[in-house]
Amino acid sequence: MNVEMIDTAALGDRSYLVHDGTAALVVDPQRDIDRVEDLARRLGVRITHVAETHVHNDYLTGGLELSRRHDAAYLVAAAEDVSYARRPVHPGDEFDVGSMKVTALATPGHTEHHLAYVVTHDRQQAVFSGGSLLFGSVGRTDLVAPDKTVDLTRAQYHSARVLAEHVHEDATLHPTHGFGSFCSSGPATGAQASTIGEQLTTNHALTDEDEQHFVETLIAGLTAYPSYYSHMAPLNRVGPGAPDLTVPQPLRPDEVRSRIDAGHWVVDLRSRVAFASGHVRGTVSVEYGDNFTTYLGWTLPWGEPVTLVGSEDDVRAAIRDLSRIGVDRPSVGDTDGLPTTGYPRVGWDALAERAERSVVLDVRRADEYRAGHIGGALHIPLHDLVRRIDEVPSGEVWVHCASGYRAGIAAGLLHRAGRDVVHIDDDWTRFAGTRSS
Structure with a gap:
């Protein structure tokens, strides 16, 4: 055997x-x-x-x-x-x-x-x-x-x-x-x-x-x-049928822009570092890797159209991964030539420099938050952020999770909604205990 x-x-x-x-x-x-x-x-x-x-x-x-x-x-x-x-x-x-x-x-x-x-x-x-x-x-x-x-x-x-x-x-x-x-x-x-x-x-x-x-x-x-x-x-x-794993012809940049303007989900597969440095306004970041399928499927509304933007290899792999959870035949987009924007990406050391009225947003799960969190932080788990984004107070938002990955997704969602955002891309263990409650 x-x-x-x-x-x-x-x-x-x-x-x-x-x-x-x-x-x-x-x-x-x-x-x-x-x-x-x-x-x-x-x-x-x-x-x-x-x-x-x-x-x-x-x-x-x-x-x-x-x-x-x-x-x-x-x-x-x-x-x-x-x-x-x-x-x-x-x-x-x-x-x-x-x-x-x-x-x-x-x-x-x-x-x-x-x-x-x-x-x-x-x-x-x-x-x-x-x-x-x-x-x-x-x-x-x-x-x-x-x-x-x-x-x-x-x-x-x-x-x-x-x-x-x-x-x-x-x-x-x-x-x-x-x-x-x-x-x-x-x-x-x-x-x-x-x-x-x-x-x-x-x-x-x-x-x-x-x-x-x-x-x-x-x-x-x-x-x-x-x-x-x-x-x-x-x-x-x-009884699901076989998935269609072919990579479709990419949409033109103007077609991608139209989808963004219509409120569709255009997902940038690049690293959260690259996304923070520069991305097309209105796109969201879900960095391709082992966590990609789970958090895209958990964060974005089920059944709504998705367009993927990224390298050919990442797009091909993402199409396969998403088929496993029933996200079939996503579109693929070309964003070459479209203007870009970005936001700051920092470590925990920069937190002391934030403006007094800025918001700290913790997007970890409830069990993680209960185990220790920053005093005064607003807690909205990443998987609830799309429907609860209006609960985030006005002003600059400093967003964190346990590793930086989920915070990168949250930062992209907030930026898409027109918010000023700072992505804390750092490990919670480096901070835990210093100001936790």
Whole structure:
């Protein structure tokens, strides 16, 4: 048995292709399935089964399209209400994938009908746990409905234990979430690999013998999650098609200017440093990188037209990334020759020089703000800023976050709204404790 991982660092998730040299099972594929197909082609294996551990809340699946293209069995929990044909899976069902045996286990908690898949081959076991047992923790339990969170957290506690009891301690563990995904919760680690045996000694779902304490601790640690999550599960229940990853012909500069004047979202993908130094007025900054997809999808209003401006490589990558959360076929713009503007970008040392009546705006999440903040600072999380921008008092605005990244997005939004802004592009740890309250 060989397990191949397909990493999606931008969303903190992993998909897997497990094979015996001939036949392959794909677990939790993201929408851009060409990565999976290229891998299978290089390995010389045939995709015979595609499995979903759950209906995903943080990305669009490529499972349905992949199964159709390869005439593969599409394994989805029988209890899930979906609108497409699939092979309905019940807990305890077993499937042969070449010489490998796949067993489905009920692991509710992250979602109500969550499944894990245990693959056995030549005395080896591999556990594909989705959003159940993660490295060091478990998947969050508040994505289904607020009134179900407590019950799902209890279910998650028991699911982790059932899973650990069902397999050997040397079974390798392969979760979908937990690598930066907001679908993880608690003290998820940055480990790259683990076993069930290791989790028995390090995972709080398995080491905390007080179920009530576990439930209270996990729920207390849940933080805000991206607003676009609310759109993912409904789209996944319908079954997303293949994304269009082609780069469209760029709009002319005058067409970009017209879109800006019409209030459309024109997103500059360059670094926040370059944006502060000079950008077309009315554009916003979402620096391309691992955080790009999450914060664009969380910050800008869902479903409104988006135009991307940046290098060819960044635009191409951004189109792929955005397709994973259902932002399809964004326009591309050329801004050459359009006049530019900018704003100051400073470190914490400059804060003492700010004008007395200026505003300090903290755009971190609520849990970060509660843990420590600047006295007198206005707090509006970045994901609320578009709808609450009128709450920012008049005058110069000094905006900060934890690293400078989110503050760069916020500074661009404020500048687009005609505000005088100073971007504090510095690490909060350099400031924390000196004037926090």
